[in-house]
Amino acid sequence: MAAKTLTIDGRLISAAEDQTVLQAAKDAGIQIPTLCHLEGLSDIGACRLCVVEVAGSNKLLPACVTRIAEGMQVRTDTERLRHYRRMVLELLFAERNHVCAVCVANGHCELQALALALGMDHVRFEYRFPKYSVDITHHSFGIDHNRCILCTRCVRVCWYIEGAGTKNVAGRGAECRIITDLNQSWGTSETCTSCGKCVQACPTGALFKRGSAVAEMERDRTRLEFIVNAREKKQWIV
Amino acid sequence: MDRLKIATAWMGGCSGCHMSFLDLDEWLFDLAAAVDVVYSPVIDVKVYPRGVDVCLIEGAVANEDNLELLLQIRERTRILVAFGDCAVTGNVTAMRNPLGNADPVLNRAYLRPEDLHPRLPAEPGILPALLPRVLPIQEAVPVDYYIPGCPPPAARIRAILQQLVAGQVPTQTGADLTYG
Numbered sequence: 001m002a003a004k005t006l007t008i009d010g011r012l013i014s015a016a017e018d019q020t021v022l023q024a025a026k027d028a029g030i031q032i033p034t035l036c037h038l039e040g041l042s043d044i045g046a047c048r049l050c051v052v053e054v055a056g057s058n059k060l061l062p063a064c065v066t067r068i069a070e071g072m073q074v075r076t077d078t079e080r081l082r083h084y085r086r087m088v089l090e091l092l093f094a095e096r097n098h099v100c101a102v103c104v105a106n107g108h109c110e111l112q113a114l115a116l117a118l119g120m121d122h123v124r125f126e127y128r129f130p131k132y133s134v135d136i137t138h139h140s141f142g143i144d145h146n147r148c149i150l151c152t153r154c155v156r157v158c159w160y161i162e163g164a165g166t167k168n169v170a171g172r173g174a175e176c177r178i179i180t181d182l183n184q185s186w187g188t189s190e191t192c193t194s195c196g197k198c199v200q201a202c203p204t205g206a207l208f209k210r211g212s213a214v215a216e217m218e219r220d221r222t223r224l225e226f227i228v229n230a231r232e233k234k235q236w237i238v
Numbered sequence: 239m240d241r242l243k244i245a246t247a248w249m250g251g252c253s254g255c256h257m258s259f260l261d262l263d264e265w266l267f268d269l270a271a272a273v274d275v276v277y278s279p280v281i282d283v284k285v286y287p288r289g290v291d292v293c294l295i296e297g298a299v300a301n302e303d304n305l306e307l308l309l310q311i312r313e314r315t316r317i318l319v320a321f322g323d324c325a326v327t328g329n330v331t332a333m334r335n336p337l338g339n340a341d342p343v344l345n346r347a348y349l350r351p352e353d354l355h356p357r358l359p360a361e362p363g364i365l366p367a368l369l370p371r372v373l374p375i376q377e378a379v380p381v382d383y384y385i386p387g388c389p390p391p392a393a394r395i396r397a398i399l400q401q402l403v404a405g406q407v408p409t410q411t412g413a414d415l416t417y418g
């Protein structure tokens with residue numbers, strides 16, 4: 001595959017032509033914050049945490065779904081980017097009900113970790129305090145919509161890694177939510193294989209193993225990595 | 239320079255932030271040597287004084303007394319610090335907000351079928367009414383600095399106080415911004 005050269009944060013980098021800015025940056029050891037991206041899943045550019053500046057464009061571009069181009073000049077860490085990333089984060093916190101102190105994911109949450117990485121000492125927007133339900137009808141797992149950030153990692157892992165197609169997205173705007181099959185309780189699903197991949201993929205405390213108490217929901221992504229490696233690199237042995 | 243006048247206040251919170259403050263142990267002697275503590279749940283002063291330099295506020299604004307005191311504090315204080323997750327985000331205190339108003343929690347707590355004479359507490363002038371919506375401090379008054387944490391670890395509180403006593407702008411980064 002042909003290589004292309006570009007600069008990221010002033011560094012000259014050469015990368016395979018089909019790579020995204022996020023992949024090229026990662027290979028060069030440059031960290032860009034992400035939330036909806038999960039290694040092995042196709043990217044959809046939902047969260048906008050990974051926005052970067054590209055010379056010649058006024059728009060901020062999501063690094064996870066932007067292909068590299070010859071001569072591209074990318075900046076990943078500017079005042080303007082920090083401003084918008086923090087705003088995105090604050091909107092996520094204001095949108096639903098995040099109470100880290102009593103959350104199953106406390107201490108193991110990617111959203112919580114980003115808050116401190118991006119210096120979010122408080123939320124400047126008014127909290128919405130919407131009313132959401134918790135579904136614990138499945139025998140092993142639960143979903144707490146209060147903590148969901150609609151990254152759709154669970155949906156993508158369910159459709160494209162497990163191939164079950166149980167998790168879906170319904171509604172628009174503030175009504176948008178993750179549903180099971182045709183919007184029914186999880187426990188009544190006939191398509192769910194109870195594989196738990198959605199629970200492992202979730203970045204927050206929204207999906208959890210039933211019985212987890214505060215701070216107990218630690219994820220193990222090694223099974224996902226194993227399957228993705230096996231498929232993409234044909235490596236079957238760990 | 240005059241000695242700094244410091245206050246702490248306790249609103250809708252569990253007092254855990256104040257416990258964490260007391261966890262500073264012998265450093266409190268150093269603090270007492272450098273500043274005057276003019277109002278706090280741990281000292282016996284009934285009225286919030288004027289001309290306070292720094293006030294740490296624990297808890298969210300949950301009832302009418304909280305709101306009245308907070309407005310008074312803001313008016314009489316130079317630097318206001320939201321102290322702990324309830325003050326900064328509403329946290330557990332605000333978990334009743336999605337229910338609409340205070341009635342569901344009051345009913346659940348006081349009108350229980352197993353009680354012989356269930357009744358809602360009502361002592362006008364003594365018992366402040368709950369606000370329909372619990373507010374993080376910054377949704378009620380302007381706040382200068384924030385200390386997240388449930389509770390904030392003692393070292394985090396100490397770092398902020400040291401910077402304030404030294405007349406610096408407190409800066410927190412990384413793990414000092416952990417919620418929960």
Ligand code: SF4
Nearest residue numbers: 098099100103109205
């Ligand atoms: S999902 Fe993460 S950010 Fe939200 S309450 Fe739980 S730990 Fe906090």
Ligand code: SF4
Nearest residue numbers: 148149151152154202
């Ligand atoms: S449940 Fe978890 S993985 Fe699914 S969209 Fe919500 S936050 Fe993302």
Ligand code: FES
Nearest residue numbers: 045047048050064
């Ligand atoms: S990680 Fe790129 S938009 Fe979410």
